[in-house]
Structure formats: C-alpha cells, structure tokens
Amino acid sequence: MNNFNSIKSIFSQFLIPIFFAFIFVIFFNAIKPLLIYNLIENILFSALIISFCFFFHKIKTRRFLFLVLTIFFNFFLIFETLYYYLFEAILSSSAIFILIESNNSEITEFISSHIDVKIISFLVFSFLITIYSVYKIFKYLKFTTDLKINRFTLFEIILNIYFVLKLTGFIIYNGPYIVLKTPLNYLSEINKFKVYGNEHKMGNFTNLTISNNHEDELFVIVVGESTNKKHFNLYGDYHRETTPLLNDIKEELSVFNNVISPHTYTIASLSKVLTLGNYENPEKIYQGSVLQLFNQADFQTYWISNQRPIGMMDTHITKIGMGANKYVFLNTKHTNDNTNFDNLLLKPFNDAINDTGSKKVIFLHLLGTHMDYKMRYGKNDEYFKDTPSSEFKSGNASSIINAYDNAVRYNDKLLREIIETVRNQQLKSYVFFFSDHGQEVYDDADFFGHTIDQNTTKNMFEIPMFIWTSDKYNKNKVLNFNSDNKYMTDDFIHSIADISGIRCSEIDSTRSIFNKNFKARKRIILDSVDYDIFFK
Numbered sequence: 001m002n003n004f005n006s007i008k009s010i011f012s013q014f015l016i017p018i019f020f021a022f023i024f025v026i027f028f029n030a031i032k033p034l035l036i037y038n039l040i041e042n043i044l045f046s047a048l049i050i051s052f053c054f055f056f057h058k059i060k061t062r063r064f065l066f067l068v069l070t071i072f073f074n075f076f077l078i079f080e081t082l083y084y085y086l087f088e089a090i091l092s093s094s095a096i097f098i099l100i101e102s103n104n105s106e107i108t109e110f111i112s113s114h115i116d117v118k119i120i121s122f123l124v125f126s127f128l129i130t131i132y133s134v135y136k137i138f139k140y141l142k143f144t145t146d147l148k149i150n151r152f153t154l155f156e157i158i159l160n161i162y163f164v165l166k167l168t169g170f171i172i173y174n175g176p177y178i179v180l181k182t183p184l185n186y187l188s189e190i191n192k193f194k195v196y197g198n199e200h201k202m203g204n205f206t207n208l209t210i211s212n213n214h215e216d217e218l219f220v221i222v223v224g225e226s227t228n229k230k231h232f233n234l235y236g237d238y239h240r241e242t243t244p245l246l247n248d249i250k251e252e253l254s255v256f257n258n259v260i261s262p263h264t265y266t267i268a269s270l271s272k273v274l275t276l277g278n279y280e281n282p283e284k285i286y287q288g289s290v291l292q293l294f295n296q297a298d299f300q301t302y303w304i305s306n307q308r309p310i311g312m313m314d315t316h317i318t319k320i321g322m323g324a325n326k327y328v329f330l331n332t333k334h335t336n337d338n339t340n341f342d343n344l345l346l347k348p349f350n351d352a353i354n355d356t357g358s359k360k361v362i363f364l365h366l367l368g369t370h371m372d373y374k375m376r377y378g379k380n381d382e383y384f385k386d387t388p389s390s391e392f393k394s395g396n397a398s399s400i401i402n403a404y405d406n407a408v409r410y411n412d413k414l415l416r417e418i419i420e421t422v423r424n425q426q427l428k429s430y431v432f433f434f435s436d437h438g439q440e441v442y443d444d445a446d447f448f449g450h451t452i453d454q455n456t457t458k459n460m461f462e463i464p465m466f467i468w469t470s471d472k473y474n475k476n477k478v479l480n481f482n483s484d485n486k487y488m489t490d491d492f493i494h495s496i497a498d499i500s501g502i503r504c505s506e507i508d509s510t511r512s513i514f515n516k517n518f519k520a521r522k523r524i525i526l527d528s529v530d531y532d533i534f535f536k
C-alpha cells in the first residue's frame with residue numbers, strides 16, 4: 001500500500017462513523033438542510049484532524065495523536081447525534097449552559113425517561129465502530145512511516161479547511177468549537193455585566209425627572225417564573241380553579257391578554273426585561289437597569305429573591321438585582337432540590353415595607369412554577385389530584401400537570417397575600433406581576449418545561465401579566481388600559497418608568513403599555529421570527 005492509499009484508507013475510517021451517525025438521524029428524524037451542513041462540517045473537520053496528525057513526522061507521536069483525536073472526534077459525533085435525535089436541534093452554546101447547570105439527579109432523570117432501544121443500539125454500534133476505526137488507522141499508519149509531507153503544505157491545507165468552515169458558517173455545527181466557545185462567551189458576558197452590581201447603583205440615565213415629590217409611594221414588582229398563561233385561571237379559559245384568590249379581586253386588576261416574553265428562558269429574557277435592552281437594541285442590556293433607574297429617581301430599592309444567586313444561568317440577573325439598595329437571596333439550592341417555598345419571601349418583604357423611607361420599590365423574584373413543579377408547594381397545598389383534561393396522556397403527564405396546577409394555585413395565594421399587604425399600607429401603590437417566560441405543560445405538545453429558544457411552543461412565550469393599583473394611586477393617575485394590546489416584556493422598563501412617574505431621555509413612552517402614546521410594535525423572537533405571524 002502506498003502512502004496516498006494509506007491516507008485515503010485512514011480518511012475512510014473517519015467517514016464510516018460520520019455516515020453511520022448521519023443515517024441514524026435522517027432515519028429517525030426528518031432530513032433538514034442543517035443536517036447536510038453538519039455532515040459537510042464533520043467531513044471537513046476529520047480532514048483537519050488527519051492533516052494535523054501528519055504535521056508530526058515521528059510515527060509514535062502520530063499514533064498517539066490519532067488515538068486521542070479519533071476517540072475525541074467520535075465522542076463529539078455521538079454526543080451531537082444523540083442531542084439531535086432527542087431535541088431535533090443542533091448543539092448550541094445555550095444547550096451546553098443548561099447541561100453544565102443541570103445537577104446529577106436531573107441528568108439521571110432525563111436519561112432514564114428518554115433512553116430507548118434506538119439510543120442503546122446507536123451507542124453500542126458507535127462504540128464498536130470507534131474501536132474498529134482506531135485499530136484500522138493504526139494498521140494503515142504503518143505504511144506511512146516514511147511519509148513526510150511538507151509542513152508548509154499541510155499548514156496551508158489546515159488553514160484552508162479552517163477558512164472554509166469559518167466563511168461558510170459551518171463552524172457553528174462543530175461540537176468542539178461550541179464547547180470551547182461557550183465558557184469564553186460566558187466569561188466575556190459576565191465581564192460586560194460588571195456595569196451592574198453593588199458598585200454601580202447609579203446608572204447613566206439623563207434628564208431624569210420625577211412627577212411626585214411629596215407623597216409616600218410603595219411600588220411592588222413581582223417577577224414570576226415559568227408561569228403558563230393557559231393554566232392561569234384568571235384568564236378564564238382554564239378548566240381548573242388555579243387562581244381563586246386573584247379571581248375574587250379580578251375587577252381590581254388590569255389583566256393583559258396578549259403579552260409574551262422575548263425569550264423562553266430566564267437569563268435571556270430577564271436581561272432584556274430588567275434593562276434598556278430589547279430585540280431592536282440588544283446591546284442596550286449593558287446600558288442601564290430598572291434598579292439603577294429607580295435609584296437615580298431617589299427611590300429606596302429592594303431586590304428580594306428566592307432564586308439562587310450563583311450559577312451559570314443566574315449570575316447575570318444577580319448582578320442586576322445587586323444594584324438595589326438592599327438585596328437578599330434566600331435560596332442557595334438548585335431548582336430540583338428541596339428549595340424554600342416562595343412564602344419565605346414574605347418576611348423580608350414585610351421588613352422592607354416597615355423600613356424607613358417614603359418612596360420604595362420592592363422587587364420580588366419568585367421560584368414560581370419552575371420545574372420540578374412538585375417542589376414548589378407543601379403537602380397542604382396539594383389540591384388537584386384527579387385526572388386533568390389533556391390530550392397528552394404519556395407517562396406521568398397527569399401527575400406533572402397536577403403538580404404544575406398546584407404550583408400555580410400556590411402562586412395565586414402568594415400574589416393575593418402580597419396585594420393585601422400592600423393594600424393595608426393605604427399608600428399610593430401598585431403591585432405588578434408578570435412571568436419571566438412561559439412554559440409548555442402538555443398543552444400544545446407532548447412535552448413539559450421550557451427550552452432554550454429551540455423547538456419552542458406558543459406557551460413558552462405567552463405569559464400572564466397584570467397590575468393592581470391602590471385607591472390613592474388611582475386618584476393620582478389614570479392608566480391607559482387596553483387588555484388586548486400586543487406587548488413583549490423587553491419593553492418592561494419603559495412601562496414601569498411610566499407608571500412610577502419617572503421620565504428621562506432613555507425612556508420612550510410609545511413603548512409603555514400604560515401610556516396613551518403606546519404603539520404596538522412587531523414582536524420579533526428567535527432573532528428574526530415575527531411571533532404574531534408564526535404562531536397565528
């Protein structure tokens with residue numbers, strides 16, 4: 001066998017697992033262009049690996065590199081193939097975030113509920129193919145002992161492949177590239193969020209004025225978590241009484257019917273909601289937060305959170321929350337562990353109300369109805385135990401829906417208690433509630449949870465949102481209220497400034513749903529998708 005044939009044979013040892021994986025996904029999932037791009041990327045990447053190994057002339061080094069890189073290559077191939085098989089999406093940075101964030105019990109639970117014969121067979125075959133490939137490559141390498149390709153030529157080949165991958169954009173299909181890029185992006189993102197936090201309480205809002213200087217004010221903003229609008233009985237179309245206590249005071253609430261979140265997961269959503277950033281100007285998420293706005297307007301600000309402060313997915317929001325004059329994080333556990341129930345927020349909430357200061361804004365960040373749903377309420381609040389009406393009956397769908405509805409009902413109790421506490425103060429007040437994003441709970445898909453902007457359903461974007469205002473507030477200000485206004489919460493800061501009587505150059509009244517100048521805009525999700533067209 002000559003040198004050229006040996007290289008060809010080595011190359012074919014990479015092609016076997018590539019095509020095996022490709023056939024596996026197109027057989028069990030539909031064929032899509034991105035699968036072809038990924039196939040090309042894998043072939044180019046294997047050529048890159050081979051060229052790199054031949055860069056070294058010593059046969060021992062070559063063998064070692066081939067051993068390590070073939071296993072490495074096959075590992076990523078298996079990983080991305082199974083990821084695609086399960087989620088019908090290519091591996092992304094966000095997916096890796098989630099994976100790092102997940103705890104062991106979550107991963108074990110996921111694997112045990114999704115593993116099937118196809119996955120096991122794929123793993124067994126892939127494992128055998130990897131061993132076979134390494135064995136064959138080692139055999140062919142023997143024929144290349146005297147092969148010394150000019151290093152300059154090889155360098156050119158490597159560079160060319162890299163540029164093809166980069167220029168065609170195919171590099172985004174490369175597993176190792178994404179895995180490498182994720183922590184780097186994360187660090188740079190964290191670095192950019194240094195504009196918030198404890199040391200940066202004042203923002204750079206310009207020409208700031210406040211409409212009220214003499215009356216005491218108490219404003220409360222409740223940020224819910226993973227709350228599905230369909231299961232929120234306040235909207236009247238859910239078959240179960242999940243919000244009886246809010247229903248009782250419905251005529252006091254302004255309930256918005258057509259509100260969505262800009263993303264389907266907390267960090268992306270809240271980093272726009274709580275800052276000047278929106279889909280038109282994503283870079284503005286570093287240019288001012290709602291806490292800085294209130295600080296600059298001389299409010300006493302509080303951030304009381306039942307979400308854990310540290311974690312890949314939480315740190316950014318923590319930074320923004322730490323802009324408050326006083327902040328407290330009550331929870332240190334992962335959402336799947338035995339976390340505190342949200343009523344633990346009430347003690348620091350009451351402390352904040354009794355604190356000195358005439359103008360206060362209190363943010364309450366709930367765990368709300370986040371997975372694992374049954375961890376969000378106590379035994380005494382287990383209300384729904386019968387079979388819910390859902391067309392999806394797979395596995396433990398019924399018990400999951402029940403747990404979710406119980407969590408919503410628990411949330412209802414808390415929201416009502418917050419409103420009553422504020423009412424008792426008899427101040428100029430509002431309580432504003434919205435969820436960070438929605439949730440799929442076997443409504444439109446045989447699925448529960450929310451994704452990271454992949455395979456999204458309408459229910460992951462649609463959220464409940466309402467405001468309660470006190471008598472004193474209503475005497476002072478009439479809010480423009482049209483329950484059907486189309487709204488996306490990346491404009492939250494404009495609405496909140498408006499109802500709090502804060503004006504400045506950065507705040508745009510046409511973006512406030514409470515303002516008579518409000519203009520409904522296009523709601524673009526997933527970078528370029530018009531929500532109202534896509535989900536009609």
Ligand SMILES: [Zn+2]
Nearest residue numbers: 226265266436
């Ligand atoms: Zn969330």
